[in-house]
Amino acid sequence: MDAASDIKYLTLGGSLKLKSGITFGPITVAYETYGELNPTKSNTILICHAFTGDSHVASHRSGDRPGWWEDMVGPGKAFDTNKYFVICPNVLGSCKGTSGPISLDPKTGKPYGLDFPVITIQDIVMVQKRLLDHLGIKTLLSVAGGSMGGMQSLTWAVLYPDMVQSSIVIATCHRHTAQQIALHEVGRQAVMTDPDWLNGDYYGKEGPKRGLAIARMVGHITYMSQASMERKFGRKLVGKEELGYNISKDFEVEGYLEYRGQSFVERFDANSYLYLTKAMDYFDLTEDGQSLADVFQGVRSDFLVISFTSDWLYPSEQSRTMVRALKANDVGVSYVELDSDYGHDAFLIDFGDQTKVVANYLARVQNDKAGRT
């Protein structure tokens, strides 16, 4: 079986009323599953990926391509696929199988481009809900995710309180701040001012490669920490023994950013970059003017909230704000600030404590559930 065939596709019947008010369809969802659904359908864990992730959260077998949370998901791992049925869908608006701007518009037979509707984290979650409905899954043992994945996890707990038993919310926030919006806007402007963006209608042409690479370079700086960049690169030179005294690259960190920018361009669609950053910037659980404590009033899930000491993109204070609002509702919350100097990337690469914390938490959730039944 080749890797591609591990991706399953579901095309939802009918259309979906999006948060914008627009009715949109058809929508195809790409997803991967791991482990077995038990007879009572009570062992499902939904894992929500971050910004540029996909449904491939882990390898399916020996020799398979590693997934983006390979160290967290698999037999005997924190998300133990011997026990749990793990499902990971690609998000709406992305370019990894689920409908997005690069998908073909059935009306024209061409990619949607900017005709794709602007979507929100709630829309992403609603599509996931439809997928689970189709699979006949009525309860989720847990909904887990970091960064944009954490926003989805939060939204699940608020939108579908009767369905979610526990929420694992990592390195994220309940609403984007001005600085978080600003960092995304730089990336969007880099893409949209690239002459090859062509108002989003660049498919089959060159595409805004320069702008998208710049956008990704900004992103990478925000995903790392001052300390992790210093340890990894410091002032090491790239391909030279001494400073070049010309306008080209001198430092290894410059070469690294170029490499990350270029490789991103090969694997991600520029319009999806615009749409998903917008979805994150729109994200604000308190948008209706309610306090966050009020928003969490109906929540019935138990929570594990994790942040990382050196994450300056989604700093711990944002997690503590959520924890306070959950506690105000007497919701069960375990909050752990993990010591890591990997910055925001820690949720994707720093697994020592994260693995133990998640494994122990899920064991407790299962025990609590067993005690109740």
Place this chain on the structure above:
Amino acid sequence: MDAASDIKYLTLGGSLKLKSGITFGPITVAYETYGELNPTKSNTILICHAFTGDSHVASHRSGDRPGWWEDMVGPGKAFDTNKYFVICPNVLGSCKGTSGPISLDPKTGKPYGLDFPVITIQDIVMVQKRLLDHLGIKTLLSVAGGSMGGMQSLTWAVLYPDMVQSSIVIATCHRHTAQQIALHEVGRQAVMTDPDWLNGDYYGKEGPKRGLAIARMVGHITYMSQASMERKFGRKLVGKEELGYNISKDFEVEGYLEYRGQSFVERFDANSYLYLTKAMDYFDLTEDGQSLADVFQGVRSDFLVISFTSDWLYPSEQSRTMVRALKANDVGVSYVELDSDYGHDAFLIDFGDQTKVVANYLARVQNDKAGRT
């Protein structure tokens, strides 16, 4: 007298041997002066501007255009021009009067563009030294600056220890870190991948306006703090009552960044952006492999080091590193971490405590000097 005539120009005789080894000339320096040089020529304060600054540190008279440190420099202010002779030169490589890539190459009659040599903070300081030599000034009561200006102040104390009596070093570092280099490199790549950059030979043409605006947007985010952006903008919308659900701007912070990017393009040269960011990235007082304490061994100046609590671009820890190395040499150092949530911009806009600290420090320096003579 019109404002422009307050700028004085000096063309240095002969050439200067730059740090790169290249001999370069002629070099013109633009500078402005405030107050009167006393008969013993002992009351001079050299003020060094930051990255995109210029020689206009303050207005010269009522109705004159305010300078970039208007609240700090003038009669009765911290840098009291009733007492001190203040001189502020535009830096080498800039585009505000001193020789830079936009200056005409006498060999071709056209702007240098990339034929301008890559320069360093030391080269900038050497040019300032030549200017002071020309003016017959042999001692500096103080050399003061923030950010890139602070790098110049540090370099003065190390290169010309017999000439500098005190050094005021604000919101800066003794060497650029990987993160600081990375943030600059994103800006440089935004400029250099703009098709209108034309390998630096864009004068008289459109120029890399889009890329330079993107670069400046990144810069502005790093100059502010999370808190100051949140207070100023939060999630306020721009020109609309509710989210637009399209790919254009929604938030005030997005409009602000665009405005700052666009206005920067009107006032700054893209090649100067490349050259001056490079000069800062090259800056490393320990580049010869010495410890910073060793580098400061010959320093005879007294120091005032100031950092700001919310400055994440040049965090206080970098100032404390310098203070420790100065103290290791028994150099007199006053270190003040000022409480401000304005981020790196604080040195340009948050004057309450900064003004008092600088005024008191200069009074002490003058008293000490009087006590010695």
